[in-house]
Structure formats: structure tokens, C-alpha cells
Amino acid sequence: MDRMGTGEFARVSGLSRKALRLYDELGLLRPATVDARTGYRWYAADQLDRARLVAWLRRLGMPLPRIAAVLDLPPASGAAQIRAYRAEIERDAATRRALATLLADHLSREDEIMTAPAYVLHAAAASDRGLVRERHQDLAHADAGLLLVADGFGPAGADMSRVTLDAVLARRNAAGPALDALRSAVDEAADGVAAIGAEGSGCTLTAVALTGDRLALVHIGDGRVYLLRDGALTRLTDDHTVAWAEFENGGLTEDELASRPQREVLLQALTPGALPRPDALVHEVRAGDRYLVSTDGLHAVLPRAETLAVLRATPDPAEAVAELVRRVLAAGAPDNVACAVGDVVAAG
Numbered sequence: 001m002d003r004m005g006t007g008e009f010a011r012v013s014g015l016s017r018k019a020l021r022l023y024d025e026l027g028l029l030r031p032a033t034v035d036a037r038t039g040y041r042w043y044a045a046d047q048l049d050r051a052r053l054v055a056w057l058r059r060l061g062m063p064l065p066r067i068a069a070v071l072d073l074p075p076a077s078g079a080a081q082i083r084a085y086r087a088e089i090e091r092d093a094a095t096r097r098a099l100a101t102l103l104a105d106h107l108s109r110e111d112e113i114m115t116a117p118a119y120v121l122h123a124a125a126a127s128d129r130g131l132v133r134e135r136h137q138d139l140a141h142a143d144a145g146l147l148l149v150a151d152g153f154g155p156a157g158a159d160m161s162r163v164t165l166d167a168v169l170a171r172r173n174a175a176g177p178a179l180d181a182l183r184s185a186v187d188e189a190a191d192g193v194a195a196i197g198a199e200g201s202g203c204t205l206t207a208v209a210l211t212g213d214r215l216a217l218v219h220i221g222d223g224r225v226y227l228l229r230d231g232a233l234t235r236l237t238d239d240h241t242v243a244w245a246e247f248e249n250g251g252l253t254e255d256e257l258a259s260r261p262q263r264e265v266l267l268q269a270l271t272p273g274a275l276p277r278p279d280a281l282v283h284e285v286r287a288g289d290r291y292l293v294s295t296d297g298l299h300a301v302l303p304r305a306e307t308l309a310v311l312r313a314t315p316d317p318a319e320a321v322a323e324l325v326r327r328v329l330a331a332g333a334p335d336n337v338a339c340a341v342g343d344v345v346a347a348g
């Protein structure tokens, strides 16, 4: 049985005829031969493994373009993509759990929220083109209620990080919970990016907004948020990169991750035509917390221990961001760099 007709191939592969036709059109799974006269499609027996893999990935809910990417890779890299997808599913679930908690919290705390301690950020931001890149497409922003970085890439990257920053600044004071305002800012940024529309361009966004004692965080791409609390540094975000899966499976340290060849391959970013699915969470702050938001031009260059040392040794936020950038430059600054540091202090 070398060749199978569509019906038989559908039966043994677990894919419907309709699906087979679609996958043929998309180039995912082309028939071995097509009868020029009748148009009847024939599949080879050795196409079954590929077909079954497609069927399984569809059952997992993986989008077709990503299935196409997995099929084109050698098995080990394909496995890494599937692990990255699994990590995304888990993050998605975590985000939805956090939102559900937040909403329940919001409804049950309506009266109480007025009496929650109010904090503001003593904050500063800095960015630099670096020593290698010809253009500067990173942006950073810091004020008493907001820390943000955006990392543009591709020909229109600078315009895209600009519309993204502007969207967050425009939406930040919208009524309702800060996390909702940030999420609608992401949607607006995505519209702005789509309107620019340059193929192969996009930008990342990592932002935190402080209201009362709650820090709302949205994140898409490979920027990061770190928290320095009681002298220890904790990362609050995951990178949306292919290499991240390897790190999450325990094969790499955070510093080793920085040198992986696939570190820069983003699974998610604000790009024309892509529906943004940012991570979103709410975090309770304490007086004395210090938050660092950075683009990969910082955390892929400076070892974690060095960043920690600077954050500990430099009390003034403006001096801290300047020192971080200075050290990135001293390390060769292969990429643009942007960072913001905010210290949580009592309001008033």
C-alpha cells in the first residue's frame, strides 16, 4: 500500500478530508501526487507520520503557521517549539487565573480599596543606542505611576515603539483597574503598529503601573521586570522567546540564556497582523521595593549578579539607570538598551 486516496488517508491519519484539503492549500501537507486529469489526490504511506503530527498539534490548539514552522524544523528544534508552546499555554492559564482573582478581588474590595496604603514611585529611565546598532529603536519611560520599556525591531521599529509608548501614556488614566487600562493600551498599541504596517517590523512592550498598593504589569516580548526586595532580586516576567523553553526545562541558567542562538527569536511581539496576547498580572507592592524594567539590551548583556550589585549600591534611581547603561556600554553594548528603575515610597 504505497499510495492512498484522500478518503483512506483521512481515515488512517485521523484528519478529515476537509482538513486535508486545507493543509494542501496551506502547503502543510501536500499530496504525493495529484492526478492531472481528475484532480484526485494521492498520499504516500510515508506521509503518515507528518499527518499524525499535524493532527496532534491541531488537537493541542496550535495555530497553523506555527505547525508549519514545527514541521520544517529538525526534530530537536521542533520539540523546543512545542515546549515553548506548552509554556505559553501555561502562561495563558496563569494570566486568566490572575485576572479572575483580580476581578473577584475588585468586586469584594470596592469599599476597602479606598483605605489601602497609597504608594508612588521615585523613578528614572535611561536608554542608549549602544555601540553597534545604527539606529536607536528602544524607548524607556518612568514617572511616579509608570515604568515602561519598548524595543522596536525591523525598518519601522522606532515608529512602532513610539506609538506603543504613546498608547500607554494616553490610556494610563482610564477609569477602572490599572490592569484593564494597560491591557486596552496594548490593544491600542497593536492598532497603531498595524496602521504603520511594515512587514518584518514590530516592538516589544513591558510596563508596570502603580495604583494604591497594586502594581499592574503587562508584558509582550523579551523585556523583563525584576523586583529587588529585602536585598534579593526576583524576575517577574518570562521571555516570549524560543530559547526560553530550554531555560524553563532546567537546561540553562538565566545568564546562559543570554548567549543562546535562538534568544532573539520572539514568539510574541506587537507586529502588524498579529493579535497581541500579553502576559498580565497584578502584584502587591511594599514600601522599599525597587522595580527594574529593561529591554534585552540590558539583561542579555549584564550578568544578573552585576545588575543586582548596581541596584543595591546605587540608592538614587537616576544614578542607578545611568550606571546600568554605563556598564552595558563598557561591555560592548551590542544592542540598543533601555531601562527604568522605580522605588516604592509612601505617597504625599
Ligand code: MN
Residues within 6 Å of the ligand: 151, 295, 296, 297, 335, 336
Ligand atoms: Mn533589543
